[in-house]
Amino acid sequence: MCGIVGYVGYRAAFPLITEGLTRLEYRGYDSAGVAVLADDKLLVRWTVGRVQNLLSGNGAQALPGHVGIGHTRWATHGKPSVKNAHPQVDCTGSIAVVHNGIIENHKELRDRLASRGHVFRSETDTEVVAHLVEDHLGGDLEDTIRKVMEVLRGDYALGILSEHAPNSLAAARSGNPPLLIGIGEGEHFLSSDILSVAPYTQTILPLEEGELAVLTRDGAEIVSARGGGPARRTPVRVAWSPDEVKLAGHSHFMHKEIHEQPSAIQRTLRHRISVETAEVHLEGLSLTGRQLRDVHRMALVACGTSYHAGLIGRWFFESLARIPVDVDVSSEFRQRDLLLGPQDLCVFISQSGETADTLGALRAAKAGGATALAVCNVPDSSLTRQADGVVLTSTGPEIGVASTKSFTAQIVALFLMALQAGRARGLVTADQARSLLKNLVGLPAQMEELLQEEERIAGLAAVFHWCRDFFFLGRGLYYPVALEGALKLKEIAYVRAEAFPAGEMKHGPLALVDRTTTTVVIAPAGRMHSKMVSTIEEVKAREGNVIALCTKGDEATLPLVDRSLPLPSTSDYLMPCLVAIPLQLFAYHMAVLRGCDVDRPRNLAKSVTVD
Numbered sequence: 001m002c003g004i005v006g007y008v009g010y011r012a013a014f015p016l017i018t019e020g021l022t023r024l025e026y027r028g029y030d031s032a033g034v035a036v037l038a039d040d041k042l043l044v045r046w047t048v049g050r051v052q053n054l055l056s057g058n059g060a061q062a063l064p065g066h067v068g069i070g071h072t073r074w075a076t077h078g079k080p081s082v083k084n085a086h087p088q089v090d091c092t093g094s095i096a097v098v099h100n101g102i103i104e105n106h107k108e109l110r111d112r113l114a115s116r117g118h119v120f121r122s123e124t125d126t127e128v129v130a131h132l133v134e135d136h137l138g139g140d141l142e143d144t145i146r147k148v149m150e151v152l153r154g155d156y157a158l159g160i161l162s163e164h165a166p167n168s169l170a171a172a173r174s175g176n177p178p179l180l181i182g183i184g185e186g187e188h189f190l191s192s193d194i195l196s197v198a199p200y201t202q203t204i205l206p207l208e209e210g211e212l213a214v215l216t217r218d219g220a221e222i223v224s225a226r227g228g229g230p231a232r233r234t235p236v237r238v239a240w241s242p243d244e245v246k247l248a249g250h251s252h253f254m255h256k257e258i259h260e261q262p263s264a265i266q267r268t269l270r271h272r273i274s275v276e277t278a279e280v281h282l283e284g285l286s287l288t289g290r291q292l293r294d295v296h297r298m299a300l301v302a303c304g305t306s307y308h309a310g311l312i313g314r315w316f317f318e319s320l321a322r323i324p325v326d327v328d329v330s331s332e333f334r335q336r337d338l339l340l341g342p343q344d345l346c347v348f349i350s351q352s353g354e355t356a357d358t359l360g361a362l363r364a365a366k367a368g369g370a371t372a373l374a375v376c377n378v379p380d381s382s383l384t385r386q387a388d389g390v391v392l393t394s395t396g397p398e399i400g401v402a403s404t405k406s407f408t409a410q411i412v413a414l415f416l417m418a419l420q421a422g423r424a425r426g427l428v429t430a431d432q433a434r435s436l437l438k439n440l441v442g443l444p445a446q447m448e449e450l451l452q453e454e455e456r457i458a459g460l461a462a463v464f465h466w467c468r469d470f471f472f473l474g475r476g477l478y479y480p481v482a483l484e485g486a487l488k489l490k491e492i493a494y495v496r497a498e499a500f501p502a503g504e505m506k507h508g509p510l511a512l513v514d515r516t517t518t519t520v521v522i523a524p525a526g527r528m529h530s531k532m533v534s535t536i537e538e539v540k541a542r543e544g545n546v547i548a549l550c551t552k553g554d555e556a557t558l559p560l561v562d563r564s565l566p567l568p569s570t571s572d573y574l575m576p577c578l579v580a581i582p583l584q585l586f587a588y589h590m591a592v593l594r595g596c597d598v599d600r601p602r603n604l605a606k607s608v609t610v611d
Contacts, residue, residue, distance in 0.1 A: 001027050001028050001074040001100065002027055002028045002071060002072060002073050002074050002086070002098075002099070002100040002192070003021060003024030003025065003027035003028060003071065003072040003100070003192050003193070003196070004024075004069070004070070004071055004098050004099075004100055004157060004159050004179065004190065004191060004192045005017045005020035005021050005024065005069070005070045005071075005189075005190065005191050005192075005196045005197070006068065006069040006070070006098075006159045006169050006171070006189065006190030006191070006215070007066075007067070007068055007069075007169070007187070007188075007189055007190070008066070008067045008167070008168065008169045008187065008188055008215050008216055008217055009066060009184065009186055009187020009188065009217050010066060010186050010187060010217065011066065011187065012062060012064070012065075012066065013036050013063075013065050013066055013067055013068030014034055014036055014062040014063040014064075014065070014068060015062055016200070017034050017036075017068050017069070017070035018034060018051055018054055018055060018070065019199075020070070020189075020191065020196030020197055021034075021051045021070045021071070021072045021196065022051045022052070023193075023195045023196045023198075023245055023399070024072055024191075024192060024193055024195065024196050025050065025051060025072050025599075025600055026399055026400065026401050026599070026600065027072060027074060027100075027192060027193070028072050028073045028074025028075075029049070029050055029051075029072060029073075029074075029600050030048070030049070030073045030074060030075045030080035031046065031047060031048045031049065031072075031073045031075075031080045031081065031082070031084065031085035031086075032046070032047055032049075032050065032051045032053070032054055032070070032071065032072045032073065032085065033045060033046040033047065033054070033070065033071055033085045033086050033087050033098075034054060034063065034068060034069070034070040034071075034087075035068060035069055035070075035087040035089075035096035035098075035161055036063045036064070036065035036067065036068035036161075037065050037067045037068065037161055037163065037166050037167075038063065038064040038065035039064075039065075040163055040166040041163065042089070042093060042094055042095070042096055042161060042162075042163050043063045043064075043065065044087055044089060044093075044096060045063060046082045046085040046087075047082070047085065048080055048081060048082055048085065049080075051072055067161065067166070067167065067168070067169055068161070068169075069087060069096060069098050069159040069160075069161050069169065069190070070087075070098065071085075071086035071087060071098035071099075071159075073085060073086055076102060076125070077102075077106070077123055077124045077125045077126075078122060078123030078124050079123075083121055083122045083123075084122045084123055084124050086098045086099060086124075086126060087130075087161070088122060088124060088126045088127040088129070088130045089130055090118075090130040090131050090133065090134035091117075091118055091119055091131065091134060092134060094134075094162065094163040094164070095130050095133045095134055095160070095161070095162045095163070095164075096130065096160070096161045096162075097126060097127075097129045097130040097133065097158060097159070097160050097161075098126075098158070098159040098160075099124075099125075099126040099129060099156055099157070099158055099159075100156065100157045100177040100179075100192055101154060101155040101156035101157055101174075101175065101176070101177040102125060102154045102155060102156070103125040103126070103128060103129065103152055103153070103154045103156060104153045104154035105151075105152070105153040105154070106125035106128045106154075109128040109132065109151065109152075110127075110128050113128060113131045113132070113135065116135065118131045118134070118135070125154075129148065129152070129156075129158060129160075132148045132151065132152075133145070133148055133160060133162065136148055137162075137164060140165070141160075141162060141164070141165040141168055141170050141214055142170070142212065142214050142221075142223065144162075145158075145160065145170050145172055145212050145225075146212060146225050146227075148172075149172055149174065149210075149212065149225040150225070152174065154174070154175065155174060155175025155176045155177055155356065156172070156173070156174050156175065156177060157171075157172070157173050157177035157178065157179040157192065157207075158170075158171060158172040158173070158179075159171055159179075159190050160172070165214075167216055167217070168214050168215065168216050169188075169190060169214070169215040169216075170212065170213070170214050170215075171190050171207060171212065171213045171214075171215065172207075172211070172212040172213075172225065173207040173208070173209065173210070173211055173212075174209060174210055174225075175209065175356075176354065176356040176359050176360075176382065177192070177354070177356075178192055178193070178206065178207075178354045178381070178382055179191075179192065179206070179207045180192070180193070180194060180204045180205070180206050180207070181204060181205040181206075181207065181213060181215065181220050181222070182194070182197040182200065182201040182203065182204055183201060183203045183204065183205065183220065183235055184200060184201045184203075186217050186218070187200075187217060188215040188216070188217070188219070188220050189201060190215060194238050195245050195397050195399065198244075198245055198397075199245075202237055202238045203235045203236070203237055203238075204235060204236050204238060204380070205220065205222065205233060205235050205236070206236070206380060206382075206385070207222065208231070210224060210225050210226065211223065211224055211225065211231060212224075212225050236379070236380045238379060238380070244396045244397050245397055245399065251592075252400065252588075252598040252599050253398075253399040253400040253599045254400035254401075254402055254404060254492070254584075254588055254598050254599055255588060255598070256400075257398055257399070257400055257404045257405045258404045258405070258451070258581065258584050258585060258588065259451055260395070260396070260405050261404065261405045261408050261409075261444075261447050261451075261577075261581065262444035262445070262447045262448050262451075263444070264393070264394070264395035264396065264405040264408070264409050265408060265409060265412055265443055265444050265447065265577070266444050267394040267395065267396075268393050268394045268395065268409045268412050268413060269412070269416075269440065269441070270394070271283075272416060273416070273437050273440065273441075274437075275434055275437045275438055275441060276434075277430075278423075278430040278431070278433035278434040278437065279423070279433075280416050280419050280420040280423065280433075280437075281420075282391050282416060282417065282420060284389055284390040284391060284392065285373065285389045285390075285391060285417070285420070286373075286388055286389030286390075287345075287371070287373075287389060289424040291371075292321075292420070292421045292424035292425060293424055293425050293426075294343055295321075295323055295343060295344075295345045295421070296341070296343035296344055297323060297324045297325070297326070297343075297344055297345075298317055298323050298324070298325045298326070298344070298345045298346070298347065299325070299326045299327070299328060299333065299344070299345075299346045299347070299365070299370075300313050300314060300317075300325060300326070300327045300328070300346075300347050300349065300414075301327075301328045301329075301330050301333045301346060301347070301348050301349070301358065301361045301362075301365075302329075302330060302348065302349035302350060302358060303329060303330045303331070303350075303355055303357055303358060304403070304487070305351075305402075305403040305406070305407050305484060305487065306349040306350055306351060306358075306403075306406075306407075306410060307327070307329055307330075307349075308407070308480045308481070308483050308484040308487070309349055309407055309410035309411050309414065309480075310327045310347075310349050310414070311327050311479070311480035311483070312411050312414065312477055312480045312481070312576050313325075313327075313347070313349075313410075313411070313414035313415075313417075313418065314327050315476065315477050315573075316414055316415050316417075316418035316419075316573060317414075317417075317418045317421065319418075319573075320418045320419055320421070320422035320427065320428055320573075321418050321421035321422040321425055321427060321428075322422075322425065322427055323345075323421065328361070329357075330348075330355065330357035330358040330360070330361040331357040331361075333361045333364070333365075334357065334360045334361040334364045338364060338365065338368045339368075340365060340368030340369055340370040341368075341369050341370065342369050342370070342371070344368075344369075344370040344371070345370065345371050345373065346361075346362070346365040346370045346371065346372050346373070347372075347373045347374075347375060347414075347417070348361060348362045348365075348372060348373070348374050348375070348383060348387065349374075349375045349376075349410055349414075350374070350375075350376050350377075350381075350383050351376070351377045351378075351398055351403050351406040351410075352376075352377070352378055352381060353374065353376040353377070353378045353381025353382055353383035353384055354378075354381055354382050354383070355383075358383065359382055359383060359386065362374070362383065362386055362387060363386070366386075366388075371388050371389075372386075372387050372388050373387055373388060373389045373390065373391070373417075374386075374387035374389070374390045374391070375390075375391050375393065375410055375413045375414065375417075376390060376391075376392060376393065377392065377393045377394075377395050377398065377406050377409070379392060391413045391416070391417060393406060393409035393410055393412075393413050394409070395409045399599065400598070400599045401491070401492075401599060401600060401601055401604050402488055402491045402492050402587075402598075402601065404580075404584050407484060407580060408447075408577045408580055408581075411576055411577055411580075412440070412443075412577065415440070415573055415574070419433060419436060419437075435571075436571060436573065439570050439571040439573075439574055440574060442570070443570065443574055443577060443578075446568045446570060446578055447577065447578065447581060449568055450567070450568070450578055450581045450582060451581060451585075453565065453566075453582065454585055456565070457565065457582050457585040457586050457589060458585070458589040460547065460563055460565070460586060460589075461586055461589035461590045461592075461593055462589075462593060463563065464518050464545070464547070464590075465590050465593040465594060467495070467516070467517070467518045467545070468495060468496055468516075469495075469496050469497075469512070469516065469517045469518070470486065470489060470495060470496070470497040470498070470517070470518050470519070470520060471497075471498055471499070471500065471505075471509065471512075471513070471517060471518070471519040471520070471544075472485045472486040472497060472498070472499040472500075472519075472520045472522070472583075473499070473500055473501075473502040473505065473519060473520070473521050473522065473532075473535060474499070474501070474502060474521075474522040475501060475502045475503065475528040475531060475532060476528055477572060477573070477575065477576055478522040478523075478524070478528075478575070478576065478579065479499070479500075479501045479502075480576070481522055481576045481579045481580060481583065482499040482500070482520070482522055483499040484580060484583065485497075485499065485520060485522075485579075485580075485583035485586075485587070486498055486499040487499075488583060488584055488587035488588075489586075489587045489590060491587075491601050491604065492587055492588065492590075492591040492596055492598050492601050493587055493590040493591040493594050493596055494591075494594070494596060494601075494602070495590065495594075502521070502531065502532055502535040503531070503535075505535055505538060505539070506538065510538060510539075510542065513539055513542040513543075513544040514542060514543055514544065515543040515544070515545070517544050517545065518544070518545040518546075518547065519539045519544050519545065519546050519547070520546075520547045520548075520549070520583070520586075521535065521536055521539075521546055521547070521548045521549070521561070522549050522579055523536070523548055523549065523550045523554075523557055524549070524550060524551045524567055524572075524575050524579070525550075525551040525554065525569065526572055526575075529554075529556070529557075530556075532557075533556050533557060533560070536548065536557065536560050536561060537560060540560060540561075545562050546560070546561040546562050546563075547561065547562065547563045547564070547565070548560075548561040548563075548564045548565070549564070549565050549567055549579055549582060549583075550564055550565075550566070550567065551566070551567050551568075551569055552566040552567065552568065552569070553566075565582045567579065567582075
């Protein structure tokens with residue numbers, strides 16, 4: 001989950017690397033460091049905390065040099081400290097290594113190297129790599145890295161500098177952690193994420209499993225760690241503008257990304273639907289109408305926020321396409337004795353496309369004979385490259401750790417998939433599809449309408465920010481949205497929040513309700529509305545505070561609750577996208593009022609690339 005940035009070229013490396021690391025702090029922000037080669041000497045600077053600390057304090061002038069690597073850390077082995085910060089160096093101080101992932105046999109290697117006289121300074125698994133490079137020096141850099149990879153076990157992405165190859169930057173990848181080479185003119189970049197180098201290039205070559213690369217100003221040679229000639233691949237163009245990684249007047253990226261949801265939905269719909277013909281066309285889905293008709297059952301698999309989108313997707317596929325659906329957390333799915341076959345369809349949902357558990361689950365599904373599709377926001381991510389078909393959400397980069405616009409875009413993508421399957425299976429008529437697509441086309445405007453309520457939502461946060469215990473309640477499609485609302489409050493405001501199906505309150509959780517608790521009830525108009533009103537009455541009878549999200553003009557709900565937020569009317573299928581916005585804004589303003597770091601919540605990172 002750590003962030004890596006590397007550079008070799010004609011620019012000053014240090015400012016470029018620190019700028020890139022700042023964009024990657026969503027991947028970890030416990031400590032940071034940069035190493036550069038200047039006049040064939042390795043210079044290293046470390047800090048605890050944010051990347052900005054590398055640029056302030058005594059001796060904080062930029063390090064000279066045009067070749068360098070940097071790292072922002074999410075701690076796994078060893079607490080955040082200067083000695084555990086990357087880059088890690090060897091005994092001579094002439095080799096520097098940055099690392100994302102886990103070296104599984106680091107203890108065995110450490111003992112072996114220590115017996116050979118190597119002295120270790122850190123608690124990290126990464127340091128063994130620097131000493132291994134030192135131990136295997138003798139040939140060229142490529143040959144040395146290949147020998148090191150032969151003895152490493154685990155999932156890792158590595159960037160390596162050595163005084164013995166002063167005009168080069170080496171990289172290696174094994175397993176899940178992503179590593180990209182950015183291609184420029186007279187310069188090359190290394191990164192965990194294209195976001196870090198977006199102002200300089202959008203042309204990339206992803207390193208594949210078991211590959212290593214040596215970058216110079218003039219080129220990047222990629223080879224297999226197992227030998228053979230250079231890899232031949234066409235570079236990929238990522239169409240993300242440098243402006244998309246700027247705050248653009250917002251106080252936080254999360255705030256910006258909440259407000260980008262209408263345009264994100266518009267992009268996700270573009271060229272994919274026709275209201276006139278009532279058709280959905282998802283380029284990249286790779287399934288024919290006959291294959292959709294033959295699907296026996298489905299599994300929707302994801303982690304965190306994407307898992308909540310999957311829970312909503314289950315309702316879509318079961319209702320519109322009459323396909324039985326299981327929804328699994330990725331880490332649990334891959335541990336099961338899976339009963340899969342060629343008529344089973346598994347859909348893997350991920351914002352980054354680099355989540356280790358989701359990638360492992362996809363590989364398990366394919367090994368079981370199922371068709372594996374991806375719903376993802378990042379073109380040419382590991383998930384999209386390994387899946388049999390892909391539906392891209394097209395939201396643009398999401399930098400805030402707490403996912404917002406990806407959640408609603410994933411819901412829309414799953415809805416489109418289910419509607420296409422329903423049409424192919426003859427279960428949704430043209431008139432029904434046309435009506436649903438009209439609602440979908442109007443969704444961005446309704447989202448804009450809700451965003452205009454931000455001041456009112458901020459006022460609610462001001463009233464309730466003292467509260468330490470929240471319950472979120474929903475039924476049917478709205479239970480997963482309740483789970484997401486609770487998760488957002490936990491993630492960024494550090495408030496205890498639990499979500500329940502509303503019908504379960506009387507089976508235990510109601511015992512916790514009193515005047516110190518606040519219950520957020522999701523109760524739009526619809527067939528379950530009367531039951532939600534009964535639940536509100538149960539909570540109020542125990543003196544609990546209630547905030548209701550209900551349809552405008554709801555005469556039954558408004559007299560019962562302490563506060564309310566009005567929702568526009570739309571199809572039940574699409575209402576989760578509207579409900580999500582006030583829940584996201586409520587969590588955001590709660591976090592701001594509580595003085596929390598909204599974009600970088602403690603102990604969390606956005607892209608979980610280790611098991």
